[in-house]
Amino acid sequence: MLEPVNISLESLNIVTLYPMLIPVIGALLILCIDIFKGGLDRTLYVAITLLVLFIDFQTLLSASNVFATEGTVVGVFDMMLIDGLAIISQFIIVGASMFFIPLALSKKQFHESSYPEFFAMFLFTIAGLQFMVATDSLILIFVGLETSSLAVYTMIAMHNRDKSFEAAVKYFTMGALAAGFYSFGAMVFYALTGSVEINQIATVLAANGYADMGYVLVGTVFMLAALGFKVGLVPFHTWAPDVYEGSSAAMAGFLSIVPKIAIFVVAMRLFEFLIHSGVIWLEIVLYIVVVSTMTMGNIWALVQSDVKRMLAYSSISHAGFVMAAILIGTTQSNSALFLYWILFAFTNLGAFSMLWISRQKELPHGQTSDHSYEKFSGMIQTSPITALVMGLFMLSLAGLPPFALFWGKLYIMSSAVTSGYTVLALVMALNSAIAGYYYLKLIVYMFMKDPVDGATGASFSSNASLALKAIIGFAVIGTIFAIIAINPLLEFISAFVYNSGY
Amino acid sequence: MFEAIAFYLFAFLTALMFFITVTTSQALHALTALAAGMIFISAFFFILGADFLGAVQIVVYSGAVMALYAFGMMFFDTTRDVKEKQGNKYIIAGLSIVSAILVVLIFAAPMVTDNITALYPMTEGVGNTQDVGMVLFTKYLVPFEVAAVMLLVAMVAGIVLAGKKMDASLTEMSEAEIEEINTRELS
């Protein structure tokens, strides 16, 4: 007979669950509202979502206070783990989501945002991601990952046109394969250590001195494939361009930022101890993967004719850039990862929002995709401010100082230099130069070509509403004046990362 | 002895069933083979003493999932022969076999599992289901709840995607058409 278990509520440390519970409750609330009164306007749901996220943000703030005073907190049978990484990444997840959700308030109506389920899905996604980053257990990571992924597949498909279905199906199918990889990898680690908690895995492996190197390598391979798929590392990246192209620009922007940071945190937790424990293979392979991701992402971006697709490939390249931080694996590089991602979030938010506001329902004559380069021809003449803003985001993405992303690149490259990865730093530098070309290509179209006949500036902001403009304005300010925020951000991130032991 | 015979028997059967699943051109055969494979897998679970898991396997897979797939098959009208253009078979076979061999090579080696302590040990004299329940509702409470959320998501997703909401695409309609629909609904 089993003994009954008595557990006091205090020892559960329910507080660690609050940040994830709030979006779940919010999502349920939205579903309930829809049940009681259908046909409500999307503005309501956007507002509710925003409020929920806002509260979520507040709980994160208090969690960060807890962390600052007490250090790492575990709770709910040690399943939840609130450390610096979890807090920073949740800040990014929730913060970025707060900026992406108002994009639903576009001037034109699109299918997904017209239905409350979309907002519920959105919040579920966020909750799933939050669970992923705030735990040590491969099980919870898996469940959280799948929760968010399933919601994301649905949201993509809800855009409701052929390309988005195609994107969703592709993403889904490959995601299923990746889930297989993930479970296989987790199984190997479990077989090795008898545990699915990363901490425990690390302890056991260290204790037996990596005696079963073969098993460790197999487990790492499968994990790398699964996580690599989610962040889009070459050669697991093939979903990214199609999915970005198929989903709406707002969704694509969201995809390029929010889910990836969660995976990065998982990767950081999982690979950090492996890299530092002398699994040189991982270092070599990660090196190869990082370099090929950066380079091939860039090279494929060079030949794109659609801006959104180009941004997809560029996101792949950026992911490779950030993965390098995990490869380097010092406190500085891990801080750099978060810094980079925050700044990347601002810039990419802006860039995708700019695409979003220029979204037309019918494709103009002679264009095969929503955001072909030709569409932006001569933008400076017909719509100068829009062109300037778009140009600004492109320059920031290219890493031109003093715009936001430059500081991220600077810090990551610095961490590479500091840890002796000189060649990697040079590869990063040269890749930034290659990347310059395709960002410049858009600028060339906007600033140096003449508009196609009959084009007016109106088409560039045909989908613009006040909310979208405000978001873009915010992104612009963030991108230009990032330099002011770097110091506090850096201090905050470094302290949190360092105190989490990474 | 019995264990070995059972293992090899079911291993052979499972592999065969799954092999049929992935190779047959008859969708119905594939479905049947898959269902059979699932059942055989549950046999492993029972052999390994994971009774609860075995039950769940039968209920969820052979019950729910298979039923879903069966409905799907009917809906998609794939009861006929499935014609599939095949690409390069060597790539497929090569990749799979290589991966299998590589992993098997490693897995064939014995593991150094001396110092593994079971974190959530099975309790002597207690049924597997009870045991599982204990762990599930303490340690794995959160994942369990999240899994519930996930199932909710899947449900909502299924409803949304398969429901009427997706029939007319607002994305592809002009604003005027959307207005028209809205006013019609209101009136």
Add this chain to the structure above:
Amino acid sequence: MMEIGLNHYLVLSTILFAIGLIGVMKRRNLLLLFFATEILLNSVNIAFAAISHYYGDLTGQMFAFFVIAIAASEVAVGLGLLIVWHKRHSNIDLDTMSTMKG
């Protein structure tokens, strides 16, 4: 040989996983492709149960339990997507889905 150890299960799991991979790569019909992904997850479940058994630890069973749950939800979403696609195109052949490329 007669004594069935953990390695036997792991090898079996791997073989089944490889079969699943064959299916994933080979299948052009999306429904049948989804079958193959089920195989992938199931093959891992065997290994989890086996490890759990040999270590006397319940975690493996837990993992397998959640894998089953995940597999089930995936089926729901996957079928939903297929339905939407099928409504419009009357097929579920992945070769028809290649409007986006390059």
Add this chain to the structure above:
Amino acid sequence: MEIYLYVALFAPLVGSLFAALFGASPRTKIAGIVPSLLLGVSFIASSVLLKHIVSGGDIVHVEMMTWMATGDLYIPFGFVVDQISVTMMMVVTLVSTIVHVYAIGYMDHDKGFNRFFSYLSAFVFSMMILVMSDNFAGLFIGWEGVGLCSWLLIGFWYHKESATWAANEAFIMNRIADLGMLIGIFLVFWNTGTLQYDGAFAAMQNLDQETLTWIGIFLFIGAMGKSAQFPLHTWLADAMEGPTPVSALIHAATMVTAGVYLVVRSNELYALIPHVGLFIASLGAFVAIFAASMALVNRDIKRVIAYSTLSQLGYMFAAAGLGAYWVALFHLMAHAFFKALLFLGAGNVMHAMNSELDPFKMGGLGKTMKVSMIMMTLASVALAGIFPLAGFFSKDLILEVAFVDHHFIIYTVLLLTAGLTAFYSFRIIALIFHGEDRHTALGFHPHEAYKFMLVAMSPLLILAIIAGFTMKMPYFEMVTQLLPATEYHVHSATTYWIMTIGTQLFVILAIFFAYRKYMSKDIRVPDGTSRMENNFFYKLLINQYYIPHFYEEYLVKPYRELSTIFFKQIDQKIVDATVDGIANVLLATGESTRVVQSGNLSTMLKWMVAGMVALLSLAVVFGLAVKYLDEIQAILSGLGV
């Protein structure tokens, strides 16, 4: 005295700027008269300074302002009037004043009258800087300044292709030499720490022979360019494309003697390195006969005179190289007078003949142009070195110097050259002024030049006649206060008289021969058919020893072709193509590998599995490598890796 120095220096500049004011206006006499007057002022100021120096006054040395000062380098605008520079100043201002006045008439009908005087005065200013500067840098300013003005003036008639070509040739040729000069200056600075003449020459006494030799050689390379010494001589003959007053002033009297001036100015240096001096002298002697030989057959009056100038410059270098600096300077002065006179006379002839330059088309001009004839004849006599005209005292002195210093080869060469000089000088005199009238048939109606032009020329005539016997001794007194006061006397009186009279006889014989040959009635305009014209030596000489041809074929053309190759082949096809190539490789990689993204889900899944398998293979390889690390190491070390 400083005020006179400044007046002498800047009056030409003022004149130049004044004329420049009218640069874009139509021709106006005042643009010619004012600069001429200002040059007169400059001449007077120079005369005052001369008087001051001659009467034993102190050397006038001023420092106007700093030019460059950085690190250890300090270069002021400093000017010095000493015995050497005052000589040059007198020559320059006198000849240029005369040429200015002459040019008022000569350029009378030219559209660019005002411009001309601006350039001409600017030239004088540059020349004054050159001779008056108290340091090498200032010298270089003047050096380049005269080069610039020479370019402007040779190419004055810029619509003529040949003129602009000659201008560029002159400029570039001079630049080659200027590089040597510049290097010489650098050497001086880094070895002596200063560019001031006094400081630098004082410091040179302590330098080793090798450094001094290099300094001497590089400075002399500079001199070679400006004074058109072989092999940089071709520009001088081509420079005759410029207006004749320019040829008289720049390419006879002043600028081309700058090289001689430089050697004389650096006498303290060259005194330390006699072997370089000997080289200079030898080159001078060679150029003397080399140029004279080309003058023998040339059919262009001005070119003949130009070759004669070249030849005389050779004399000067021979003297300077042998250490007879004052002799060189004296010949420089005397030569300036009669050569300028000769050129201006030639200018009159050209004027009369509508710019026709072929003496074979003239003949018998003496009837209409008596004054010019007398002037040119006397100038030629002076050039030939016949007692008692200027040339005798200066040129024959050089022969004596060579003889006394026992450089008998140089002596012989120079003696021969003296004969050739007389021959070609009187060849053209004979062809122009005497013999049959060949020009009327060709439709020319010659006339004598303006009176004031002739009056302007008269001081030159007088100087050409009297400069020798009146000025030799006072000049020697004066200039040897600064230069080595070596007197060159043949010790045996007999030898002296034999030499002198022999030389005179030889020269007169040459003149006589020239007259005989070219006054005959059957002189016709050569048309390439005569036996002489097909003679090898004639061809060699008329083609200037094929040196211009050589330059054109083996320097200019290859340079042009090499430039094109550099641009078309190397710059575009290699350097630029590499850069573009990198970009294109990236783009091509993108284009060729984008098929990976075929859009087909099955392919995508295969890629994922393939990636996983690849990682797995790496893992196994790595795992095996770790497992068998020791064995691998043993094998590798066995292989000697």
Add this chain to the structure above:
Amino acid sequence: MLDNILSILIFFPALAGVLGFMIHKDSMRAYGVAVATIEFGLALWLWYAFDNTVAGMQFIEQVALIPTFGINYIIGVDGISLFIIVLAAFFTLIGIASLTDTKNVKNMIITLLMLQMTMVGVFVALDAIIFYIFWELSLVPMLYIIGAWGGPLRIYASVKFFLYTFAGSLVMLVGMLFMAYFYYQATGVWSFAILDWYRLILPENFQLWLFAAFFVGFAIKVPMFPFHTWLPYAHGQAPTIGSVILAAILLKMGTYAFIRFSLPLFPDAATFFMFPIAILAIIMIVYTAMVAYAQEDVKQVVAYSSVSHMGVIILGTFALNVEGITGSIFLMIAHGVVSGALFLLVGVIYDRRHTKMMSEFGGLAHVMPRYATIFGLMMMASVGMPLTINFVGEFLSLLGFYQQSHILTLLAGIAIIVGAIYMLAAYKKMFFGELTNEKNRNLPDVSKRELVALIPLSIITIWLGIYPKPILDPINNSVESIVQLMHDKSTSEEAKKRIPNLAREAGLVTSQEAH
């Protein structure tokens, strides 16, 4: 006001540029001229307030930006940078004033004002990252100017310009990060401040690598052979104003950076690389001069001549002595004035005939005597005629390098020959000969607006050629302190020998050496 005049100099044009969006199109030119005049006045004020006797930095401002990572907004000016700033303000002014009728004049002027911000920023930055910011930022306005107002190949040219320079500077950025890391290792504090870095003595092998990293960035910007091929395209396609500013100021960033970074930070490496770089410089000088001779487009002639002159600047810089470095800095200014003027002059004829092919011209001296005169003056300055501004710089540069190598200076001196060849040939083709092309028959001579730009440049060309002292003195003071710093910091025998020790020569032992 004087305390932060440098910040005002940087940000005033930027602010004015932003406000420029409000200005009506027709009033834009007046606005631009007004702003540029004020900016130029401020620059002159800076010069006036500048203390010539001080060798170090003046008007230093410091604001913390990212103190955790050692990045701060530190700016200051010394004799080396002062005149380039004044020149930048001056060229922006005459550039805007002489702007001929262009489309989108508003955008052009705003872009120019932004460009001015970056130009001033580069030369006053005393923090490597601030320097880098402005360095990179300067690419953007130039990209737009070339790409939007340029010739038929403008897009190719502008993208090439941008990417080439961008790639090089990223390598340089890696070098900077290393430098900061070394500083961190030595002191435990991050710092990107150049003056902090000056105090760091690095081992020679580190110096070599860092020097190489910085070199890539600078060499492409200069541009040095064989990284020069973007320049002819950029110049060939850019509108007049673009070429003028590119040649006059932007190219100087590279050579300035050599003096600001490479020499004082890596004296041993500078000595080590002196000869290879000198050889590159000589190739630049002679080879590009020959390439210039082969051009048919007059603008390309001037463009390649720029490369050739930059070679002399590089040579002077790597003379590593006061004379050479002073000369190279002076030559930067001189080349700025002269090549700027030459590009303006090419623009004059391009405006009239819309072609730059020399074969289209010939005999222009007949119809455009004033133009021919100014062109002639600038050409003579370009070939290094004494008493023009270029000569002073060229003379000092070559003189300086002569101390290091005789034979290389002799080879480099070929510059004065080959320079004359292509320039005279081009001048002859354009201006001399008979007027053969009927289209040139009625060309108007230079207009008043064009003279507004050309006359001051002519005056400067001659004035500074005759009296360079006001500029040479401050440069000299600052250069002396840098040379002394290099001598004190150098560790290798070779460097100690090559870099003169000014303190010992003057019989002084500075406190630095006492340590």
